[in-house]
Amino acid sequence: MYQLQDSVLSIKGIGKNLQASLSANQIEQVLDLLLFLPLRYEDRSAIKTLAEIKNLSSAQTQISQSVENKKVKTNFVTTRAKVLRWNEYRKGRLLISRATIIDSTEQLNCLWFNNKFLKNKIIIGQEYFFSGNLKNGSLMQATVEKVGAENIHTGRLVPIYPQLADFKQGSLRRLLAETISKLHQSGELEQVFRDLHFPSSINKIVLARERLALEEIIYLMQKSAQNKQAHQLKQACYSLKAIPKKRIVTLPFTLTKSQEKAVQEILADLQKSSPMNRLLTGDVGSGKTIVAAIPASLLVEQKQNVCLIVPTKILAQQHLNNLKAIFKDINFQLVVADQKSKQNEAKLTSQATFFIGTHSLLNQLKKIQPSLVIYDEQQRFGVKHRQLEEYLGKMQKPPHLLSMTATPIPRSLTLSIFSHLDLSHLDQMPNERQMATTWLIPKEKEDKALEWLVKELLDEGSDTNHTKDVTGNLNGTADSPKRKKQALIICPFINPSSYQATENVAAVKESFVNIKNALKKIYQKLNVGAKAQLKIAALYSKLEKDQQAAIIDQVYQQKIQILVSTPMVEVGVDLPNADIIVIQSAERFGLSSLHQLRGRVGRKGQKSYCLLFTSANLNNNLNNDPNINYNHADSSLAVQKRLQKFCQEKDGLKLAQMDLENRGAGDIFGYQQSGLHDLRFASWTNVAIINAAREKLKLEPNYQSLLQNYLEKKTASSVIDTATN
Ligand code: ADP
Ligand code: MG
Numbered sequence: 001m002y003q004l005q006d007s008v009l010s011i012k013g014i015g016k017n018l019q020a021s022l023s024a025n026q027i028e029q030v031l032d033l034l035l036f037l038p039l040r041y042e043d044r045s046a047i048k049t050l051a052e053i054k055n056l057s058s059a060q061t062q063i064s065q066s067v068e069n070k071k072v073k074t075n076f077v078t079t080r081a082k083v084l085r086w087n088e089y090r091k092g093r094l095l096i097s098r099a100t101i102i103d104s105t106e107q108l109n110c111l112w113f114n115n116k117f118l119k120n121k122i123i124i125g126q127e128y129f130f131s132g133n134l135k136n137g138s139l140m141q142a143t144v145e146k147v148g149a150e151n152i153h154t155g156r157l158v159p160i161y162p163q164l165a166d167f168k169q170g171s172l173r174r175l176l177a178e179t180i181s182k183l184h185q186s187g188e189l190e191q192v193f194r195d196l197h198f199p200s201s202i203n204k205i206v207l208a209r210e211r212l213a214l215e216e217i218i219y220l221m222q223k224s225a226q227n228k229q230a231h232q233l234k235q236a237c238y239s240l241k242a243i244p245k246k247r248i249v250t251l252p253f254t255l256t257k258s259q260e261k262a263v264q265e266i267l268a269d270l271q272k273s274s275p276m277n278r279l280l281t282g283d284v285g286s287g288k289t290i291v292a293a294i295p296a297s298l299l300v301e302q303k304q305n306v307c308l309i310v311p312t313k314i315l316a317q318q319h320l321n322n323l324k325a326i327f328k329d330i331n332f333q334l335v336v337a338d339q340k341s342k343q344n345e346a347k348l349t350s351q352a353t354f355f356i357g358t359h360s361l362l363n364q365l366k367k368i369q370p371s372l373v374i375y376d377e378q379q380r381f382g383v384k385h386r387q388l389e390e391y392l393g394k395m396q397k398p399p400h401l402l403s404m405t406a407t408p409i410p411r412s413l414t415l416s417i418f419s420h421l422d423l424s425h426l427d428q429m430p431n432e433r434q435m436a437t438t439w440l441i442p443k444e445k446e447d448k449a450l451e452w453l454v455k456e457l458l459d460e461g462s463d464t465n466h467t468k469d470v471t472g473n474l475n476g477t478a479d480s481p482k483r484k485k486q487a488l489i490i491c492p493f494i495n496p497s498s499y500q501a502t503e504n505v506a507a508v509k510e511s512f513v514n515i516k517n518a519l520k521k522i523y524q525k526l527n528v529g530a531k532a533q534l535k536i537a538a539l540y541s542k543l544e545k546d547q548q549a550a551i552i553d554q555v556y557q558q559k560i561q562i563l564v565s566t567p568m569v570e571v572g573v574d575l576p577n578a579d580i581i582v583i584q585s586a587e588r589f590g591l592s593s594l595h596q597l598r599g600r601v602g603r604k605g606q607k608s609y610c611l612l613f614t615s616a617n618l619n620n621n622l623n624n625d626p627n628i629n630y631n632h633a634d635s636s637l638a639v640q641k642r643l644q645k646f647c648q649e650k651d652g653l654k655l656a657q658m659d660l661e662n663r664g665a666g667d668i669f670g671y672q673q674s675g676l677h678d679l680r681f682a683s684w685t686n687v688a689i690i691n692a693a694r695e696k697l698k699l700e701p702n703y704q705s706l707l708q709n710y711l712e713k714k715t716a717s718s719v720i721d722t723a724t725n
Contacts, residue, residue, distance in 0.1 A: 001184035004031040005709075011179055021165035031710055033179060034193045035212075035680075036172075038159035041199065044078040044131045045156045050106035053077050053134065077139070078131040078154055080147060081108070083124050101130060101139075109138040118144070129154035143170070152177045157199050173197075189706055210689060212707065213682035217693035219705035220417050228420035230393060231277055237397040238304055238371040240270035240295075249297065249327060251290070253430060258282075259291050262424040266295045266402065269422070270372070276400035279414065282426030283652055284406045284599035285433070289319055290326075291426070292374045292402055296354060297327045303352045304371035309361050309388075311376065313337070313545070314552050320356045330354050335361050362387040365399075372400045386712075406596065410653060413690055431605030436581065436598050438610040438647040440640070449611055450515070451522045453580055456609075457485045457534055457561050458526075486555065487580040489515060489564045490597055492588045504566055505542045511584060512538040512564045536562040567597065576603045586612035587639045591646050591655040612643055680711070 002010060008027060009019045027033050056075070081101035088097045097112040099122065110130060112118055121144060122128075131154045132142025145154045152158070152173045161172045176197045183190050188211075195208035255263070262280060269276035282288050296306040310316050313336040320334050335346050335357030346355055346364045355361060355368060365373070365388070375388065392398045403421075414423060441449045491511040493504050516536065523533055537551045537560045554560045555575060563575075567589075578601045586594060594612070602608025642658075649655055682689060696703060705711070 002030045002179060002182050003184050004029065004034070004189070006030045008033055011175065013175060013178065018165075021167075025164055026713065027164075030179060030183075032713075033176070034189075034197075035707075035710060036161065036164065036176075037196055039162045040160050041157045041202075041205070042076070042131075042160055044129075044154045044158045046078065047080050047129075047155065048077050050079060050081060050101070050103045050108045052105075053079060053108060053139075054106055054137075056134065075134045076132070077134055078129060079103070079108070079139075080127065080129050080155070082127045083122055086122050086124055088119055101128075110142055111138050111140055113141065115141075131158075150177070152198060157202070157205075159197050209681060210686075212680075213686065213689050214693055214696070215705045215707040216680060216682045216711060217417065217690055218696060218703065219708055219711045221419070221693055221697055222705060222708075224418045224420045227277075227389075231275060231398075231420060234275055234395075235273055235397050236275040236371075237369070237395070237399050238299070238302075239273055240267065240298060241302055243267065243298060249294075251326060255290070256287065256426070256428040256430055258426045258428045259287055259430075262291045262426060263294050265422075265424045266291070267298070270295055270299070270400055275398045276372075276402065277421055278402050278424060279418065279421045280402060280404045280424045280426070281414070282404075282406065283429070284596055285429060285603045286406075286426035287430050288376075288404045288406075288426060289322070291424075292376075292404060293323050293327070293354075295402075296372055296374060297330055299371050300330050300352045300354050305348075305353050305355065305368050306372040306374070307355045307357070307361050307365065307368060307370040308374040309357060309359060309376065311358070313358055314549065315376075316356050316358055317549075323354070323356070327354070332356060335364065359387075362391070365391045370399050372402065374402045374404065376404045406599075413687065416694055417690060433602055433605040434607070435650040436601050436608040436610040438598060438612065440586075440612045440614075440643045440647055443614065446613055447518060447521075449582075449613075450518050451525070453487055453582070453611070454519065454522050454526070454528075454534065456580060457487060458528065458532065459485070483577070484558045484561055485579045486558065486560075486575065486577050487562045487582065488575065488578050488600060489562060489582045490567055490584060491564065492585045493566055505540050508538050508540045508564060508566055512536075515562070515564060534561045535559055536564065539563055539565040541566070567593070575600065578603070578608075579606060580609045580611065582611045582613060584613045585615045586643055587614050590659045591642070591649075592652065592659055594646055595652050595655050612646070614639065614643070 007019070007029060008014050008022050009016070011030065011033070014022070022028070022033070027036060056077070079101075081103040083099050084102040084107065085100040086098070088095065090096070095114045095116060097115055097118050099110040101108050101110055110132070127147050129145045129147055129151065130139055130142040131145075132139045134140070143153045145151055147155070153170060159173060159176075161167075161169060164172060167175075180190075180193050180197060183193070192208045192211045195204040196212075199205045199208070266276070266278060266280075269278055280288050280291060292308065296308065299306050308316075308319060310319060316334060316336050320332055324332050331349070331351045331353045333346065333353050333355050335344060335355055337344050337358055337360035344360050346353075346357075346361070346368050348367065353368075355370070361368075373388065392401065411423060411425065414421070439449075489511065491507050493507070519534065519536070522528075535554075537554070539548060539551050541548075543551075551560065551563070555563055556577075558577060563578075581597060581601045583589070583594060583597055589597070598610040601610065645658065646655065649658070
């Protein structure tokens with residue numbers, strides 16, 4: 001019997017080696033393993049007879065599969081049959097296994113390569129489930145499982161896990177089945193784990209996810225209450241002295257009313273003797289940075305160090321450039337984790353300094369002793385890095401803390417989860433900027449859409465409405481009225497468990513090649529000479545950091561006009577010039593995530609566009625295909641409707657609400673897949689769960705989240721993940 005807190009080493013089949021590889025993935029205890037959740041489920045419960053398989057229209061088996069949709073096997077079938085014949089032979093180094101299987105309707109050939117375990121498994125005359133790909137009339141590399149009560153690989157909804165060390169899917173399933181079958185008194189959670197790993201229906205998965213979500217929200221609420229208690233008792237390390245009436249900072253723009261209000265709220269906090277703990281929220285592009293930087297600059301003028309911590313190196317560099325140009329008399333220093341450039345050590349000088357950096361700054365808070373820490377989580381929310389928490393907790397007189405986020409979440413919800421925070425919200429956009437005009441592009445019109453895009457980009461921008469802001473000036477576009485237009489093309493993660501995974505790189509590369517080929521044709525058609533052709537580049541996190549920086553640089557200088565990237569890399573970059581965003585496989589994203597991506601273009605108030613492309617398989621009738629993957633669980637019609645609504649709705653909160661109403665397994669996974677959300681199980685917009693958590697704590701104030709230990713660990717590591725970007 002296994003207890004949740006037992007080491008994974010106690011699980012049958014896990015030895016020292018496996019333990020080490022699990023540990024490298026932060027899976028140390030039984031509970032960690034149980035919470036290693038499937039990425040999706042394959043429906044292998046629909047059993048086809050061999051006659052049905054033979055009759056499958058050739059059209060269906062000829063569907064080309066792009067890398068991006070590799071996992072959607074449109075010709076993937078499950079059948080139940082007896083083995084009639086079986087043999088094995090070698091062709092050079094290749095081991096080939098062949099079987100003929102039979103049911104009451106037909107016979108079918110099966111083929112495997114280099115599967116040396118099969119011969120111990122297959123018994124002639126025995127009945128098995130076979131799940132595999134149909135190719136040229138044969139079933140290829142099928143998963144074989146004896147028909148029985150406890151099927152885990154076939155004949156049911158089968159979990160498909162994210163890549164984990166060298167584990168094969170089959171071994172992961174066996175490991176989890178073994179663990180779940182011998183769980184000792186894990187109470188309520190036991191059924192939750194069963195439903196998550198080996199569900200009897202999609203609905204069970206959704207309910208189980210919600211159960212975990214509830215525990216997660218309870219955890220956050222409890223944590224917040226603790227923080228509040230600890231924080232209130234303390235004195236701030238420094239309070240802002242009177243602010244000189246005349247400050248000679250000229251902003252290159254006028255602050256919006258809500259920016260001004262937020263600045264005032266922060267200044268008022270900084271003058272108090274207790275430490276500030278404020279959250280600044282506002283959509284992408286609402287101008288949070290300057291709101292934080294103005295009070296920070298005042299502290300520096302009063303000889304205090306301040307730190308601005310941002311998720312990526314690229315972003316740190318951007319903020320540095322922007323702020324240096326505005327606050328000319330202030331001493332800035334960049335601190336990013338980078339061995340080569342040696343910028344990873346904060347250097348203290350006699351002058352007070354405005355430090356800007358990535359999470360590597362966190363190690364150095366003790367040395368820097370800042371009076372204000374600004375923590376920019378971007379799309380992450382409310383999840384402070386453990387190192388920062390420890391530092392704040394340890395300090396007798398802690399610094400002021402300002403967190404920033406673009407996650408759309410209603411004020412009342414924020415306050416009910418995070419009782420320890422004060423809130424400032426930016427509800428206005430600078431530049432009166434319009435939300436990007438959004439179109440859902442049918443598959444057959446994608447080429448046309450790309451052609452339109454090329455024409456747009458080739459047509460040197462006639463709008464000059466772009467010199468208003470800092471970045472524009474820095475980029476020298478003020479001097480070049482003929483601004484070039486730019487486009488972003490987003491390809492989704494294939495393996496969101498690690499955005500550096502090889503599959504993700506392959507996806508970006510393949511998109512890149514496809515787009516380049518499409519462009520070639522368009523150039524020919526439009527008679528665009530080599531010289532006039534658009535510069536295009538791909539950005540992904542496995543690329544050398546120097547190369548990444550070089551690409552970003554060229555994008556800035558508008559030498560690159562089309563940037564192909566994954567959502568995660570893109571999150572870290574502010575591209576004020578981008579006019580058009582193309583989102584591939586848009587159906588994989590929640591509407592909130594799509595909205596955030598859409599917010600990346602038109603940031604200077606220029607007219608902007610968002611084009612939604614969908615995955616190839618969507619055009620087939622998913623309803624008739626029992627083997628669809630449940631990221632794409634919505635019928636193609638429902639997807640169309642959902643995305644169509646997105647095209648019309650511009651309000652982030654309403655979109656978040658729609659996500660909630662549409663929720664289903666597909667959507668739940670969509671959240672994770674977008675890479676834009678930091679919660680493990682819950683979503684910020686799930687009002688019902690947030691209320692339920694509040695009620696639970698009201699009734700049982702001492703209730704301890706079942707996931708407390710686990711989330712405590714994860715909080716720390718999830719943030720580190722982004723820090724390496
Ligand atoms: P976010 O809220 O997403 O962090 P930023 O702080 O990066 O947004 O600001 C987005 C862009 O808008 C930056 O280029 C910034 O210089 C510019 N900006 C900020 N405030 C204003 C304003 N009041 N008027 C015009 N441009 C502004
Ligand atoms: Mg920002």
